[in-house]
Amino acid sequence: MDEFFTTPVAEKQAEVIPDTLWDMIILGAGPGGLTAGIYAGRSGLNVMILEKLSPGGQIAVSEQIDNYPGFPDGISGTELVERMEKQAVRFGTRIVMEEGIRISKEGKLFVVTTTGDKKYRTKTIIISTGADPVKLPVPEEEKFRGKGVSYCATCDAAFFRGKDVAIVGGGDTAIADALHLTRFANKVIIVHRRRELRAVKVLQEEVFANPKVVFQWDSIPSRVIGDEMVEGLEIENVKTKEKKVLKVNGIFAAIGTVPNSKIVRGIVELDERGFVKTNYNRETSVPGIFAVGDVRDTPLRQVITAAGDGAIAEFSAENYIKLMER
Amino acid sequence: MEKLLKEQDVQYIKELFDRDLVDPVELVLFLESEGSDKVTAANSQYFQYTEEIIKEVSEISDKIKLTVYKDDKEKEKEYGVKEISALFIQGKNVDKNVVFYGIPSGHEFSSLLEDIVSVSQGTTRLSPASKETAQNIKVPVEILVFITPTCPHCPKAVKTAHQLAMENKLIKAAMIEANEFPELSKKYNVYAVPKVVINEKVQFEGALPEDIFLNKVLSAVDES
Numbered sequence: 058m059d060e061f062f063t064t065p066v067a068e069k070q071a072e073v074i075p076d077t078l079w080d081m082i083i084l085g086a087g088p089g090g091l092t093a094g095i096y097a098g099r100s101g102l103n104v105m106i107l108e109k110l111s112p113g114g115q116i117a118v119s120e121q122i123d124n125y126p127g128f129p130d131g132i133s134g135t136e137l138v139e140r141m142e143k144q145a146v147r148f149g150t151r152i153v154m155e156e157g158i159r160i161s162k163e164g165k166l167f168v169v170t171t172t173g174d175k176k177y178r179t180k181t182i183i184i185s186t187g188a189d190p191v192k193l194p195v196p197e198e199e200k201f202r203g204k205g206v207s208y209c210a211t212c213d214a215a216f217f218r219g220k221d222v223a224i225v226g227g228g229d230t231a232i233a234d235a236l237h238l239t240r241f242a243n244k245v246i247i248v249h250r251r252r253e254l255r256a257v258k259v260l261q262e263e264v265f266a267n268p269k270v271v272f273q274w275d276s277i278p279s280r281v282i283g284d285e286m287v288e289g290l291e292i293e294n295v296k297t298k299e300k301k302v303l304k305v306n307g308i309f310a311a312i313g314t315v316p317n318s319k320i321v322r323g324i325v326e327l328d329e330r331g332f333v334k335t336n337y338n339r340e341t342s343v344p345g346i347f348a349v350g351d352v353r354d355t356p357l358r359q360v361i362t363a364a365g366d367g368a369i370a371e372f373s374a375e376n377y378i379k380l381m382e383r
Numbered sequence: 384m385e386k387l388l389k390e391q392d393v394q395y396i397k398e399l400f401d402r403d404l405v406d407p408v409e410l411v412l413f414l415e416s417e418g419s420d421k422v423t424a425a426n427s428q429y430f431q432y433t434e435e436i437i438k439e440v441s442e443i444s445d446k447i448k449l450t451v452y453k454d455d456k457e458k459e460k461e462y463g464v465k466e467i468s469a470l471f472i473q474g475k476n477v478d479k480n481v482v483f484y485g486i487p488s489g490h491e492f493s494s495l496l497e498d499i500v501s502v503s504q505g506t507t508r509l510s511p512a513s514k515e516t517a518q519n520i521k522v523p524v525e526i527l528v529f530i531t532p533t534c535p536h537c538p539k540a541v542k543t544a545h546q547l548a549m550e551n552k553l554i555k556a557a558m559i560e561a562n563e564f565p566e567l568s569k570k571y572n573v574y575a576v577p578k579v580v581i582n583e584k585v586q587f588e589g590a591l592p593e594d595i596f597l598n599k600v601l602s603a604v605d606e607s
Contacts, residue, residue, distance in 0.1 A: 060432055061532070062388060062492040064395050110536055110590060111490070117535035135490070135535065154508070156592070172592060173510035203575040203588030212534035215562050216574045286572065307574070 063139055079103050079179035081374055082169050084157045084320065087114030088360045089350030090185030091141040092367030093374075098148025100375055106145070107171060109156030113138030114187040115314075115351070116360055118211040120237055123259070125360045137360070157320055160346075165381060167345060180381060181345050181374040184321055184333055185367065188314035188351040188358070193225065197281040205287025206308045210234035213307075214241045222307035223248050223290045225278050231311035232256035232264050238309065239269040246303055248273045248292055273303070281308065316352045328354050339370035345381075347374055384431065388439050396496060400444040404503040409448045409473040412437050413464050416453040421467065429563050433468045433486045440495070446503060463555070466564055470495075472545075474502035480548045485560025489532025494541040494558065507546035513593050517550040522604055526556040529568060529578040539590035540577035546593075547600065554600075582606070 081097050083090045086108035097104035111117060119134030128137075142152060155171040160182060162168075169177045190208040192198050198206060207213040210224075210233075218241045224231055227249035233256075238245045247264070252274050254261050264270055275296050282289035282302060289302045316332045325341035325348070326334045332355075333341055333348040341348050347370035350363030388396075414430050415421045422430065434451065441449035452458045462471060462479045470483040481502070487495040501507050507514065526544040530537035544556035561568040561576060571580055575588045579596075581603035591599070 060387065060436075060486070060488045062392065062436065062488055063490050064392050064493065064496070109592075110539055113535060120533075135533075172594075203578065204572070205574050207575045209534065209536075209575070212531055212537070213575045215531060216568070286574065 061135070063135055077103065077177070078166070079105055079177060080378060081105075081181045081183060081371075082107065082157070082167075082177055082179040083183045083185055084169070085109075085114060085185040085187055085317075085350075085352075086112035086142070086152055087185055087187045087350055087363060088116060088138075088141060089187075089363035089367040089370075090183065091138070091145050092364040093183045093185065093349060093371040094145035094150035094152070094367075095141070095148060096368055096371035097374075098145055098150040100371070101149075102375070102378075104149075105151040105153055105177070107153055107155050107157045107169070109154075109172070112142050112152060118209050120211055120233065122360060124257075160320060160324055165345075180378050181347065183367075183370050183374065184318070184325075184341070184346065184348040184352055185350050185363070186317035186320065186352045188316045190310065191313045191315055193278060193281075193308065193310040193312075195278050195281055201281045201283060201287050201308070204285065205283065205306055206281065206310070208310055210237045210309050210311075213309075214238050217242050217307040219243050220306040221246065221304060222309060223273075223278075223303055223305045224309040224311065225249075226311035226313075227251060227254040227256060228311065228313075229256045229260060232260040234309055234311050235264055235270060236260070236267065238307075239267055242269065242307070245270045246273055246305065247271070248276050248278060248290070248303075250275065250277050250295055278308070278310075314351060314358065318352055321346065321348075337369075338373040339366055340373055345374075345377055384435050386439060387432065387436050393439070393443060396440070397443050399496065399500070400446070403500045404444055404446045406475055406503050406505065407446050407448060408499050408503045409450060410437055410441055410499075411462065411471040411473055412449065412451045413455070413459055413462070413467055413469040413471075414451060414453045415467050419454055426467075426563065429486055429560075430468055432488070433470070436486065436488065436492075437470060440499075447499065465557075466559075466567065472498050472502050474505070476505050477502055477549050478552055480552055480555040481545050482555070482557045483560075484557055485563035486532070487558065487560075490535050490538050491530055491532055491541060491558060491560070494538045494545070497538075497542055498545050501546065501549055507549050508542075509546050509550065509593055513547075513597055514550050516597055516601070517547045517554065520551055520553060520600070520604060522553065524551075524554045524600055524604060525582055526554065526600065527559055527571070527580040528557065529559045529561045529571065529573045529580075530576050531561055534576045536590040537577040540579055540596075543591075543593050543596050544579070547597070 080102035083106040116134035123131040159170040280291035349366035548556035585603040
């Protein structure tokens with residue numbers, strides 16, 4: 058048994074005083090939002106982070122993060138988040154478990170409305186709402202979600218002890234998930250649309266050396282087979298168009314992300330895939346609104362790039378506040 | 384047994400409890416004693432860890448009282464215990480209706496701490512509308528929330544279920560550690576967590592916002 062106990066940092070927050078004018082409201086407590094929170098707290102800004110689900114965003118399900126500097130032996134996503142949260146709270150940043158659902162303008166200020174119809178006035182907003190996994194692109198996805206189709210290997214791998222599972226994807230997440238699944242599953246089949254993996258070299262070496270892993274190259278999922286529960290995955294070879302059925306009880310998908318940019322749709326400019334457009338100051342098309350991390354148009358979506366974004370956006374937001382109050 | 388909580392975590396929880404606890408809270412833990420025929424290789428370690436972690440938590444504040452029952456069939460019946468281990472949080476607004484089956488470890492440790500604070504304060508974080516809806520439910524509701532300790536979204540589902548129970552004693556809400564109870568997980572076809580089962584009828588996966596969660600509860604009530 059490998060027990061750990063996470064302490065709830067967010068619950069340490071005192072009640073939010075109504076009618077406060079915030080300097081900054083950060084939407085989303087992933088690494089980007091938390092870093093902005095640390096910087097804003099240290100600058101003495103009156104700052105609040107709103108989080109709808111659980112702090113950490115996608116890294117909370119990363120079993121091990123090996124590319125964030127300062128942790129020579131790697132660190133679990135859960136622990137890294139907890140540390141970032143504590144660091145933000147230490148400097149007075151509030152983390153409030155509410156979801157921002159609407160942004161409106163009120164003179165020079167913004168109003169953020171949350172679930173439960175609470176309204177918060179703020180001078181600046183940092184969008185760090187992150188991204189969600191792309192759904193398995195088959196018609197039966199919804200029917201089998203939670204019935205064998207999963208997007209969280211960390212959460213659900215244990216239910217497939219001794220069974221055969223497929224994982225769709227070839228990037229870092231897919232390969233890390235595949236390796237995690239080998240600890241429980243009998244066989245892990247990686248279904249990837251190309252002939253080679255995109256994942257970083259160290260992960261590739263590890264996965265190629267693992268005897269439980271087999272590959273289905275040049276293949277995409279076409280159909281989930283099963284009555285109530287997943288019993289198989291039909292895949293199609295993109296070159297030969299040949300179809301075949303993999304007998305699996307679990308299907309995990311890690312085929313990219315979709316941005317959680319709904320709250321700013323129609324407010325700030327988005328790119329064709331829905332990511333928030335930003336400049337090098339992490340400013341969006343609306344002065345006073347900034348965006349960081351996975352939700353913005355960035356070439357690399359990692360903990361460190363999100364954290365870097367958070368620092369830059371907070372710096373820009375501070376300058377914006379200074380100009381606004383001049 | 385070595386301490387499960389790190390000194391810094393104890394410090395952290397102590398600050399939280401000193402600041403936020405109001406009224407006394409009783410933790411009632413049901414276990415099997417060593418040598419009992421219900422103790423197996425699979426669950427004995429779970430029992431040890433559960434007893435230890437709950438003991439450590441209860442020692443942090445003198446507002447928390449711990450009662451442990453081992454092999455006590457009469458008390459188990461009185462509380463309506465379905466599985467062992469079972470941990471009930473007792474306070475002025477809850478009575479045998481907020482329960483953890485299995486160890487509240489990993490991310491669920493935060494659910495346990497928040498529950499203790501909520502019960503001690505006698506309030507929940509639910510919106511006024513949700514509170515009213517929950518309070519108006521007139522029939523018994525049983526909510527089971529299957530989780531794994533490594534699931535970061537799961538506490539949201541557990542907290543929502545437990546908070547609904549704190550608003551209405553007819554609602555009984557249970558966290559179930561899915562790995563610890565494989566038979567139960569199999570019975571309810573748990574392949575992804577959080578998985579919520581209401582009155583044995585309505586089932587869904589995922590950490591839904593409280594208003595949608597509550598609608599699922601109402602739909603289960605309607606079918607009753």
